[in-house]
Amino acid sequence: MYQFCIQVANLVIQIETINVRTYIFCKNYIVDKKPDFCVKISQMDIDRERENYLLLNEYDDPSDRDLETIAVFRKISDGIIDYNRFMIHGAAIATNDEGYIFIGKSGTGKTTHIMKWIQNIKDAYVINGDKPFIIIDDVPKVCGSPWSGKEHMHSNVVVPLKAIVIMERHEKNDIEQIRFFDAFPMLFQQVFHSNSIENQKNTLKLIKGLTPKVSFYLFRFNNMLPDSFEVARKALCK
Amino acid sequence: MKLKYIFETVDMGDEFIAVPVGDNAEQIHGVLKLNKAGNEILSLLNNDTTEEQIVELLSEKYENNNKELTAYVNKFIRFLQDNDMLEN
Numbered sequence: 525m526y527q528f529c530i531q532v533a534n535l536v537i538q539i540e541t542i543n544v545r546t547y548i549f550c551k552n553y554i555v556d557k558k559p560d561f562c563v564k565i566s567q568m569d570i571d572r573e574r575e576n577y578l579l580l581n582e583y584d585d586p587s588d589r590d591l592e593t594i595a596v597f598r599k600i601s602d603g604i605i606d607y608n609r610f611m612i613h614g615a616a617i618a619t620n621d622e623g624y625i626f627i628g629k630s631g632t633g634k635t636t637h638i639m640k641w642i643q644n645i646k647d648a649y650v651i652n653g654d655k656p657f658i659i660i661d662d663v664p665k666v667c668g669s670p671w672s673g674k675e676h677m678h679s680n681v682v683v684p685l686k687a688i689v690i691m692e693r694h695e696k697n698d699i700e701q702i703r704f705f706d707a708f709p710m711l712f713q714q715v716f717h718s719n720s721i722e723n724q725k726n727t728l729k730l731i732k733g734l735t736p737k738v739s740f741y742l743f744r745f746n747n748m749l750p751d752s753f754e755v756a757r758k759a760l761c762k
Numbered sequence: 763m764k765l766k767y768i769f770e771t772v773d774m775g776d777e778f779i780a781v782p783v784g785d786n787a788e789q790i791h792g793v794l795k796l797n798k799a800g801n802e803i804l805s806l807l808n809n810d811t812t813e814e815q816i817v818e819l820l821s822e823k824y825e826n827n828n829k830e831l832t833a834y835v836n837k838f839i840r841f842l843q844d845n846d847m848l849e850n
Contacts, residue, residue, distance in 0.1 A: 705774050705777050708779050709793050709795070712793055721768070724784075725783060
Protein backbone atom coordinates (compact mmCIF):
# COMPACT_ATOMS: atom_id res chain seq x y z
CA MET A 525 0.00 0.00 0.00
CA TYR A 526 1.15 3.53 -0.71
CA GLN A 527 -0.03 6.43 1.43
CA PHE A 528 0.70 10.07 0.74
CA CYS A 529 -0.91 13.51 0.83
CA ILE A 530 -1.47 15.91 -2.04
CA GLN A 531 -2.71 19.50 -2.07
CA VAL A 532 -5.14 20.48 -4.81
CA ALA A 533 -7.75 23.26 -4.79
CA ASN A 534 -6.37 24.38 -1.42
CA LEU A 535 -7.35 21.04 0.11
CA VAL A 536 -5.00 18.42 1.53
CA ILE A 537 -6.12 14.94 0.54
CA GLN A 538 -4.61 11.74 1.90
CA ILE A 539 -4.48 9.04 -0.76
CA GLU A 540 -4.00 5.33 -0.16
CA THR A 541 -3.34 3.16 -3.22
CA ILE A 542 -2.35 -0.40 -4.07
CA ASN A 543 0.09 0.64 -6.81
CA VAL A 544 2.83 3.28 -6.83
CA ARG A 545 1.72 4.81 -10.16
CA THR A 546 -0.58 7.43 -8.62
CA TYR A 547 2.15 8.59 -6.23
CA ILE A 548 4.43 9.24 -9.21
CA PHE A 549 1.55 10.81 -11.13
CA CYS A 550 0.90 13.28 -8.29
CA LYS A 551 4.53 14.08 -7.49
CA ASN A 552 4.24 17.84 -8.10
CA TYR A 553 1.36 18.10 -5.64
CA ILE A 554 2.67 16.04 -2.73
CA VAL A 555 2.76 17.76 0.66
CA ASP A 556 3.51 16.85 4.22
CA LYS A 557 0.41 18.32 5.90
CA LYS A 558 -2.60 17.17 7.89
CA PRO A 559 -5.31 15.96 5.47
CA ASP A 560 -8.78 17.46 5.13
CA PHE A 561 -10.10 14.09 3.97
CA CYS A 562 -8.89 10.70 2.82
CA VAL A 563 -9.32 8.61 -0.30
CA LYS A 564 -8.58 4.89 -0.17
CA ILE A 565 -8.61 2.64 -3.22
CA SER A 566 -9.40 -1.07 -3.12
CA GLN A 567 -9.22 -3.69 -5.86
CA MET A 568 -13.02 -3.46 -6.04
CA ASP A 569 -12.71 0.24 -6.95
CA ILE A 570 -10.24 -0.64 -9.70
CA ASP A 571 -12.50 -3.40 -11.04
CA ARG A 572 -15.49 -1.04 -11.06
CA GLU A 573 -13.45 1.53 -12.94
CA ARG A 574 -12.50 -1.14 -15.50
CA GLU A 575 -16.19 -1.95 -16.09
CA ASN A 576 -16.99 1.73 -16.64
CA TYR A 577 -13.97 2.19 -18.89
CA LEU A 578 -14.74 -0.81 -21.10
CA LEU A 579 -18.30 0.40 -21.69
CA LEU A 580 -16.84 3.32 -23.62
CA ASN A 581 -13.58 1.79 -24.86
CA GLU A 582 -14.44 -1.76 -25.85
CA TYR A 583 -11.11 -2.77 -27.32
CA ASP A 584 -8.73 -1.21 -24.82
CA ASP A 585 -6.93 -3.12 -22.10
CA PRO A 586 -6.12 -0.62 -19.37
CA SER A 587 -3.78 -1.63 -16.57
CA ASP A 588 -4.78 -1.71 -12.91
CA ARG A 589 -2.29 1.09 -12.28
CA ASP A 590 -3.91 3.42 -14.80
CA LEU A 591 -7.41 2.60 -13.61
CA GLU A 592 -6.38 3.20 -10.00
CA THR A 593 -5.32 6.76 -10.88
CA ILE A 594 -8.73 7.32 -12.48
CA ALA A 595 -10.46 5.82 -9.43
CA VAL A 596 -8.55 8.21 -7.15
CA PHE A 597 -9.68 11.15 -9.27
CA ARG A 598 -13.29 10.00 -9.16
CA LYS A 599 -13.24 9.74 -5.37
CA ILE A 600 -11.54 13.11 -5.02
CA SER A 601 -14.07 14.72 -7.38
CA ASP A 602 -16.86 13.28 -5.23
CA GLY A 603 -15.28 14.17 -1.90
CA ILE A 604 -14.47 17.80 -2.68
CA ILE A 605 -18.15 18.66 -3.10
CA ASP A 606 -18.41 18.70 0.72
CA TYR A 607 -15.75 21.40 0.69
CA ASN A 608 -17.47 23.77 -1.75
CA ARG A 609 -15.47 22.58 -4.71
CA PHE A 610 -16.28 20.70 -7.90
CA MET A 611 -14.62 19.43 -11.05
CA ILE A 612 -15.50 20.67 -14.50
CA HIS A 613 -14.53 19.28 -17.90
CA GLY A 614 -12.84 22.11 -19.75
CA ALA A 615 -9.53 23.76 -20.57
CA ALA A 616 -8.41 26.39 -18.06
CA ILE A 617 -5.80 29.06 -18.67
CA ALA A 618 -4.60 32.10 -16.78
CA THR A 619 -3.30 35.46 -17.87
CA ASN A 620 -2.77 38.58 -15.80
CA ASP A 621 -3.56 36.47 -12.68
CA GLU A 622 -7.08 35.77 -13.91
CA GLY A 623 -8.45 32.39 -14.89
CA TYR A 624 -10.64 31.46 -17.84
CA ILE A 625 -12.24 28.09 -18.50
CA PHE A 626 -13.22 27.03 -22.00
CA ILE A 627 -15.90 24.35 -22.11
CA GLY A 628 -17.60 22.54 -24.95
CA LYS A 629 -18.24 19.11 -26.41
CA SER A 630 -15.26 16.83 -26.95
CA GLY A 631 -13.46 17.58 -30.19
CA THR A 632 -14.72 21.15 -30.37
CA GLY A 633 -11.19 22.58 -30.39
CA LYS A 634 -10.64 23.73 -26.81
CA THR A 635 -7.00 22.62 -26.65
CA THR A 636 -6.19 24.14 -30.06
CA HIS A 637 -7.72 27.40 -28.92
CA ILE A 638 -5.96 27.66 -25.56
CA MET A 639 -2.63 26.97 -27.27
CA LYS A 640 -3.21 30.18 -29.23
CA TRP A 641 -3.44 32.02 -25.92
CA ILE A 642 -0.17 30.47 -24.75
CA GLN A 643 1.54 31.32 -28.03
CA ASN A 644 0.28 34.90 -28.23
CA ILE A 645 0.27 36.16 -24.64
CA LYS A 646 3.56 36.26 -22.77
CA ASP A 647 2.28 35.55 -19.27
CA ALA A 648 -0.46 33.09 -20.26
CA TYR A 649 -0.18 29.51 -19.06
CA VAL A 650 -2.36 26.42 -18.77
CA ILE A 651 -3.92 25.80 -15.36
CA ASN A 652 -5.38 22.47 -16.43
CA GLY A 653 -5.95 21.24 -19.96
CA ASP A 654 -8.89 18.95 -19.27
CA LYS A 655 -10.46 18.80 -15.79
CA PRO A 656 -9.74 21.75 -13.51
CA PHE A 657 -11.26 22.09 -10.07
CA ILE A 658 -13.30 25.11 -9.06
CA ILE A 659 -13.51 26.55 -5.55
CA ILE A 660 -16.75 28.34 -4.71
CA ASP A 661 -15.96 31.17 -2.35
CA ASP A 662 -16.50 34.94 -2.20
CA VAL A 663 -14.21 34.92 -5.19
CA PRO A 664 -14.55 31.67 -7.17
CA LYS A 665 -11.20 30.19 -8.14
CA VAL A 666 -9.92 27.72 -10.73
CA CYS A 667 -7.23 25.21 -9.80
CA GLY A 668 -4.75 22.88 -11.39
CA SER A 669 -4.28 19.20 -10.66
CA PRO A 670 -2.30 16.34 -12.19
CA TRP A 671 -5.46 14.98 -13.84
CA SER A 672 -5.20 17.05 -16.97
CA GLY A 673 -5.94 14.96 -20.04
CA LYS A 674 -3.68 13.25 -22.54
CA GLU A 675 -1.53 16.35 -23.14
CA HIS A 676 -0.72 16.51 -19.40
CA MET A 677 -0.83 20.31 -19.34
CA HIS A 678 -1.26 21.57 -15.79
CA SER A 679 0.11 23.97 -13.20
CA ASN A 680 -0.07 23.66 -9.44
CA VAL A 681 -1.91 26.97 -8.96
CA VAL A 682 -5.13 28.48 -7.63
CA VAL A 683 -6.28 31.56 -9.55
CA PRO A 684 -9.40 33.79 -9.36
CA LEU A 685 -11.88 32.69 -12.02
CA LYS A 686 -12.98 35.53 -14.26
CA ALA A 687 -15.02 33.83 -16.96
CA ILE A 688 -16.32 30.57 -18.35
CA VAL A 689 -16.55 30.41 -22.12
CA ILE A 690 -18.85 28.00 -23.93
CA MET A 691 -17.34 27.06 -27.27
CA GLU A 692 -19.30 26.06 -30.34
CA ARG A 693 -17.94 25.47 -33.82
CA HIS A 694 -19.20 27.93 -36.39
CA GLU A 695 -18.32 29.38 -39.80
CA LYS A 696 -17.18 32.70 -38.37
CA ASN A 697 -15.83 33.99 -35.06
CA ASP A 698 -18.24 35.70 -32.72
CA ILE A 699 -18.40 36.03 -28.95
CA GLU A 700 -21.11 37.45 -26.69
CA GLN A 701 -21.66 37.61 -22.97
CA ILE A 702 -24.65 35.54 -21.89
CA ARG A 703 -26.66 35.11 -18.73
CA PHE A 704 -25.90 32.35 -16.24
CA PHE A 705 -29.41 31.06 -16.89
CA ASP A 706 -28.55 30.51 -20.55
CA ALA A 707 -25.09 29.12 -19.82
CA PHE A 708 -26.38 26.63 -17.27
CA PRO A 709 -27.39 23.70 -19.53
CA MET A 710 -23.90 23.38 -21.07
CA LEU A 711 -22.25 24.17 -17.75
CA PHE A 712 -24.17 21.40 -16.03
CA GLN A 713 -23.26 18.91 -18.76
CA GLN A 714 -19.57 19.50 -18.16
CA VAL A 715 -19.55 19.33 -14.35
CA PHE A 716 -18.66 16.10 -12.55
CA HIS A 717 -21.81 14.22 -11.54
CA SER A 718 -21.69 12.29 -8.31
CA ASN A 719 -23.65 9.05 -7.87
CA SER A 720 -25.17 10.35 -4.65
CA ILE A 721 -28.35 12.41 -4.93
CA GLU A 722 -27.21 14.54 -1.99
CA ASN A 723 -23.95 15.38 -3.75
CA GLN A 724 -25.81 16.08 -6.98
CA LYS A 725 -28.02 18.60 -5.17
CA ASN A 726 -25.01 20.17 -3.46
CA THR A 727 -23.22 20.45 -6.79
CA LEU A 728 -26.13 22.45 -8.19
CA LYS A 729 -25.88 24.88 -5.28
CA LEU A 730 -22.16 25.21 -5.93
CA ILE A 731 -22.67 25.89 -9.64
CA LYS A 732 -25.09 28.66 -8.73
CA GLY A 733 -22.32 30.10 -6.54
CA LEU A 734 -20.39 31.01 -9.68
CA THR A 735 -22.70 33.92 -10.28
CA PRO A 736 -22.46 36.90 -10.12
CA LYS A 737 -18.67 37.04 -9.80
CA VAL A 738 -17.94 34.86 -12.86
CA SER A 739 -18.99 35.99 -16.35
CA PHE A 740 -20.27 33.65 -19.04
CA TYR A 741 -19.69 33.86 -22.75
CA LEU A 742 -20.84 32.03 -25.83
CA PHE A 743 -17.99 31.80 -28.31
CA ARG A 744 -18.93 30.60 -31.78
CA PHE A 745 -15.67 30.13 -33.56
CA ASN A 746 -13.71 28.77 -36.46
CA ASN A 747 -10.15 27.77 -35.53
CA MET A 748 -9.19 27.86 -39.21
CA LEU A 749 -9.78 31.60 -39.36
CA PRO A 750 -6.81 33.70 -38.19
CA ASP A 751 -8.75 36.01 -35.87
CA SER A 752 -10.34 33.39 -33.59
CA PHE A 753 -7.90 34.13 -30.77
CA GLU A 754 -8.14 37.93 -31.08
CA VAL A 755 -11.95 37.87 -31.06
CA ALA A 756 -11.94 35.95 -27.77
CA ARG A 757 -9.11 37.91 -26.19
CA LYS A 758 -10.67 41.32 -26.91
CA ALA A 759 -13.95 40.30 -25.28
CA LEU A 760 -12.51 38.46 -22.29
CA CYS A 761 -9.56 40.63 -21.35
CA LYS A 762 -11.16 44.07 -21.52
CA MET B 763 -50.07 11.15 -13.22
CA LYS B 764 -46.76 12.17 -11.68
CA LEU B 765 -43.16 12.76 -12.64
CA LYS B 766 -40.98 9.76 -13.44
CA TYR B 767 -37.86 11.52 -12.29
CA ILE B 768 -36.66 13.56 -9.35
CA PHE B 769 -35.87 17.16 -10.24
CA GLU B 770 -33.82 19.58 -8.20
CA THR B 771 -34.59 23.20 -8.95
CA VAL B 772 -32.12 26.04 -9.18
CA ASP B 773 -33.94 29.27 -8.33
CA MET B 774 -32.78 32.21 -10.43
CA GLY B 775 -35.43 34.64 -9.24
CA ASP B 776 -38.10 34.84 -11.94
CA GLU B 777 -36.66 31.87 -13.77
CA PHE B 778 -35.89 28.34 -12.68
CA ILE B 779 -33.77 25.50 -13.93
CA ALA B 780 -34.96 21.99 -13.09
CA VAL B 781 -32.18 19.43 -13.15
CA PRO B 782 -32.82 15.67 -13.06
CA VAL B 783 -31.03 13.96 -10.17
CA GLY B 784 -30.95 10.39 -8.96
CA ASP B 785 -30.20 7.00 -10.42
CA ASN B 786 -32.11 7.35 -13.68
CA ALA B 787 -31.28 11.01 -14.28
CA GLU B 788 -29.01 10.20 -17.22
CA GLN B 789 -32.08 9.12 -19.19
CA ILE B 790 -32.94 12.79 -19.54
CA HIS B 791 -30.44 14.54 -21.73
CA GLY B 792 -30.61 18.07 -20.46
CA VAL B 793 -32.38 20.35 -18.02
CA LEU B 794 -35.72 22.18 -17.98
CA LYS B 795 -35.74 25.98 -18.10
CA LEU B 796 -38.92 27.21 -16.45
CA ASN B 797 -40.80 30.34 -15.53
CA LYS B 798 -42.66 30.60 -12.21
CA ALA B 799 -45.76 28.84 -13.48
CA GLY B 800 -43.79 26.00 -15.01
CA ASN B 801 -41.90 25.54 -11.77
CA GLU B 802 -45.16 25.38 -9.82
CA ILE B 803 -46.63 22.79 -12.19
CA LEU B 804 -43.48 20.67 -11.98
CA SER B 805 -43.60 20.85 -8.22
CA LEU B 806 -47.24 19.70 -8.15
CA LEU B 807 -46.33 16.74 -10.34
CA ASN B 808 -44.03 15.37 -7.67
CA ASN B 809 -47.22 13.83 -6.27
CA ASP B 810 -49.89 11.94 -8.15
CA THR B 811 -52.35 14.47 -9.53
CA THR B 812 -54.45 15.32 -12.57
CA GLU B 813 -54.37 18.14 -15.06
CA GLU B 814 -57.70 19.40 -13.72
CA GLN B 815 -56.39 19.48 -10.15
CA ILE B 816 -53.33 21.44 -11.25
CA VAL B 817 -55.49 24.01 -13.08
CA GLU B 818 -57.79 24.29 -10.04
CA LEU B 819 -54.90 24.81 -7.59
CA LEU B 820 -53.21 27.42 -9.74
CA SER B 821 -56.51 29.19 -10.42
CA GLU B 822 -57.12 29.48 -6.68
CA LYS B 823 -53.60 30.61 -5.96
CA TYR B 824 -53.48 33.29 -8.62
CA GLU B 825 -57.22 34.09 -8.62
CA ASN B 826 -57.17 33.46 -12.32
CA ASN B 827 -59.31 30.83 -14.03
CA ASN B 828 -59.07 31.99 -17.59
CA LYS B 829 -58.57 29.86 -20.66
CA GLU B 830 -54.96 30.91 -20.99
CA LEU B 831 -54.03 29.21 -17.73
CA THR B 832 -55.79 26.00 -18.77
CA ALA B 833 -54.09 26.06 -22.16
CA TYR B 834 -50.70 26.70 -20.55
CA VAL B 835 -51.04 23.79 -18.15
CA ASN B 836 -52.21 21.55 -20.99
CA LYS B 837 -49.25 22.55 -23.16
CA PHE B 838 -46.75 21.95 -20.39
CA ILE B 839 -48.14 18.53 -19.53
CA ARG B 840 -48.16 17.53 -23.21
CA PHE B 841 -44.49 18.54 -23.38
CA LEU B 842 -43.66 16.33 -20.39
CA GLN B 843 -45.64 13.44 -21.87
CA ASP B 844 -44.01 13.78 -25.29
CA ASN B 845 -40.63 13.60 -23.60
CA ASP B 846 -41.59 10.58 -21.49
CA MET B 847 -41.22 12.35 -18.16
CA LEU B 848 -44.58 11.36 -16.68
CA GLU B 849 -45.93 8.14 -15.26
CA ASN B 850 -49.51 7.25 -16.24
